[in-house]
Amino acid sequence: MKGITQGIEWDDLPIGKILEAENVEQAKRHLQETKVDLVISDIEMPGANGIELLKYIKSQASSALTIFLTGHARFEYAKEALHYGCFDYVLKPVDHDVLKDIVRRAVDELERRREQEAFEDTLELYRRQWTNQLPILVERFWGEVLSGKASSAPDRLSRELQLYDIPLDADGRVLPVLLSIEAWDLEMDARDESIMEYAVRKAAMEIILGEQPGAIMKDRNELNIALLYGKTCDREELKQRCWQYVRACNDYFHCRVSCYIGESARIAELPEALERLSQLERSNTSQPQTVFEGSEAGIGDSAGAPGQLVPSFNDWALMLESGQLEELTKSIEETMGRFQAESFSRETLELFYYGFVHMLFQTASRKGMSIYEAVTAQEIHEGQTARSPALMQAWALKLLSKAGQGLVGGRDASAVIGKIQTFIQENLNKELSRDDIASAVYRNPAYLSRLFRKETGVSLSDYIIQLKIERVKKQLVETNDKISNIAEGLGYMHFSYFAKLFKKTTGLTPQEFRKRHQAMP
Template identity: 45%
Template sequence: MFNLLVVDDEKFAVKGITQGIDWSDLPIGQIYEAYGAEEAKRILTACPIDVLISDIEMPDANGLKLQEWVKEQSPFTETVFLTGHANFDYAQKAIQLGSFNYLLKPVDHSQLKEIVAKAIHQIQSEKELLDFNKTYETYYKHWLNQLPILVERFWQEVLAGKIPLTQERLQAAFEMYGIPLNAQSLVIPVLISVEQWKEDLNARDEEIMGYALRKAGAEMILQEHPGCVILDQNGFHLVLLYVQDSPPVPTELDRRCYDYIQACNRFFHCSLSCYIGEKTPVTEINQVVGTLLRMERDNVVKVNCVLHQLRDEVPGSLLPAAPSITDWLLLYELGKLDELLLRIDELTARMQQGAVRSETLQALGYGLIHMVYHVGHKKGLSIQNMFPHDELQDIAAATRSLNQLRSWAIRVVSTGIEYMSRHHQDISAVVAKVQQYMNDHLHEEVSRDDIANFVHLNPAYLSRLFKKETGLSLSEYMLKIRMDKAQKLLIESNRKISSVAEVIGYSHFSHFAKMFKRVTGISPQEYRKKFQTNKS
């Protein structure tokens, strides 16, 4: 609803407008009356007035002076002037002051009502436009705040091949995101590869540190030149320097990258390298970044360095053979940790001096994994129990550099040998427990499953374990201790032979006699007679 104020020094003129016109069919909420400029100002100050109908000639103040005050204090109020004089100067001044309309007295009420209706319509339109502009401004501010993220997403989609690199599509995107490029522009990509964090970071901390690396890259590598620093789909940080009138010369860009690396070493506790690409058209950015990624993958020796696409790219033909580690297997199986660590150091030192590619590291890494599985299977050990933290699953990260591979290999063989040493002691304890159980139950019919359930092991695994530790199968050991017990009873007691058979778990005398003769070479009767006679 809209508020209306009528100002005139003549009371009947005011009442004629406020009460003589039917305002009910217009969206007017309150109608106010004032009989002079000062009273009008008080009402305007106290209440929001949308439409002001004012006489020009009033004793206390000219209506035009009132309008000047209104434009300063209530700029959205629309004013309709009334006057009894057809004075062009008045009309001209009213227009200059931004009045909505100008009518001569006596006023035609229908015409005045029509003008007020138009004024209200204009106010509605202006309010809607103002609301729209406020809404637009709010979202525009949000959009500006999000613009760096939108720019990063645009470049990520370009590098991922999700956006066709046509001139029309690129030009439209550059204009939309305010990127100071055109479809023919050149860019210089710089790939930043974090080689190692010097402190253990969880996923959240690493993401925060990555953000800090990108901010520092923008400040130290881009400096005053236009460009952006993004996180690409491969997890690498990528500087895109937009080539304009005076891009940094190669030596200057090198210096910036070296300064950046030293700062990251010092403040972010990480080692990293920068791979600088050549100037390339935006439409060919994918190929150049792909080359930088291959360079990063093939660099497994140099750290904290600056490499150039044209100068430092390694030809694909220089691929050294993977070193042999067959002698490591025996050292690992025998638990010779110190000697094995020495071999690892010697090999990585030799590789540090030669041409090494990522494929070489991968072959060495998978060779170590094969060694661990081979020895573990041979010893009947669970690799999952040996490496509960999935150290063997880190092969991709472990082979990113020679230093990382060395650290990973040392960690793997140390963990494996320590586990095998500890598990050998555990095996002896399990076997002793099984032997005691069998001694306590030799008078019963005990199966392999009964024994395995007692020590909570798989029956087949327990059989292999027991045989390896004692040289006897479970059944052979049970037979041995039963026959040892039978021999002792035959010599030291006068029990009937059938009673001896029952004591050691044989319900059938004939089966006992058969097994006894198989072990001793003679029957139970002959054994008792022979050894009791000797004892006498």
């Protein structure tokens, strides 16, 4: 053994420490106490032999490599050693150069294995990170799809679906459900509201998706959406699950929610399907906490109309929004011409009337305005008395002339936001709810909330709190009114809640704020 440890120059190899053992038991103790990378051993030793030592090394899941020394007489031991995984063997008498060359190859193998293990560890780390990030990547993918920015090329779409482990092919169908959070029944700041919204989405995953493959996400327009994968879906069961979800949100999350169930659509058709649900949501100003099906929207398509005479008001709405007023005027005249030529019925005129009115309301809503800003209720109702295509045409063109320019020019969201801010300022002494504000500006509460956050960067509730706290600060400095009276004057009936809110916002209690700022010159 000394001839090997001391008779060979090991300095040119990356060997840190050399240990010696007289027998297998001593070798085992070294292996237990020290990280050993390479073992050079006789096969024949007193007591247990080298094969048993090799078996022990393997049983301990040690990565140590073993080189055996063997004599010609017991060469069959070397074969057995190779069977159990020794790295190599050297025949006695030992040639130092041969042994050193084998050790050099063993060191290279150890380094190669370390590099492989490091690579596999890194790969596993990235694999775990990928798995943890997959829900975010899936949400990002659907966000691109719903915004119309995703590629519709089948090959690329198939690759992305496979990459994100989405069980669909390029021709797969998806059923969208819009989850509309209409109001919170608790006072919350923006951070708490975001946390609760996350909880509501998790509940949707358990209740609405259940065992159905799909995704729950929030898109770039702040819409909470459920996507159910696959061509088949029991709509009646889905409707029941949506009702269960609406009740659960009310009972456990203190929020009012409505669900809008769409039609199954191909992936490329999802933006249009979601837009139809958004239109349905925006037009719902009177039925909170309910479940709608997209097929119940009654938008006014021609399907099923008497004589198939009623036009597609969806197409007309697109013409109106894009400013094609002359083309729309021509279409109205051609439609009334067909009514006259094909023996119109009263029912046909009524279907046209309701479809046309609905189109104006929907277009105004998408533009962020009320149709009553352009025409009066009386002017709208005049169409109900039209008993001929000529009279209906005159009524429709009159409304188009009055409302068209406003709708085409559009009222940017700032006009709506200005009305909201004015209403809040004028009613700051009241306990304002999202429903109160939405009703005042003729908007759907959930749509209104998203619009306000998008345009101002703060939630409605935070904006109201900011205004109230600023008014409180002003009154604390400029008056000597009782703090409780100031709080009640702004709708805070519970003083302890008001005091906590004030300190959270300003860092001071109302008393500390008054004392500090009234004392200042």
